Amino acid sequence: MIVRLVLLFIFVFLGYTVFTALLRMLGGGSSSSSRSADPDRMVPCSQCGTYVPETEVIRKKIRGEHYQFCSKECLQDFKHKS
Ligand SMILES: [Zn+2]
Incomplete structure (x- = not known):
């Protein structure tokens, strides 16, 4: 049961990381580069x-x-x- 929780946690963490990276790519890094x-x-x-x-x-x-x-x-x- 604990192993499942850890796996779920890792999965969610990886998913979140990929999701934010994708958002940053789609946004064109508008937040980091000032215009x-x-x-x-x-x-x-x-x-x-x-x-x-x-x-x-x-x-x-x-x-x-x-x-x-x-x-x-x-x-x-x-x-x-x-
Ligand atoms: Zn002049």
Whole structure:
């Protein structure tokens, strides 16, 4: 009887382990990998071409197009130029 209980326990434990592993695979590891901006990623300024960290870039949508700038000055220059 005890052996049966131990076997049942092992079976349930293995089943649970496989189940959670499958869930993690199906979820695509969304919990472990954050989707926030990568601080190491550099993006070019649409005005002067200077590369700035993605976390500090200024994003603007101008006439339906998406632009990114290294500073407010570049944003103003870009608006005046075009
Ligand atoms: Zn710039």
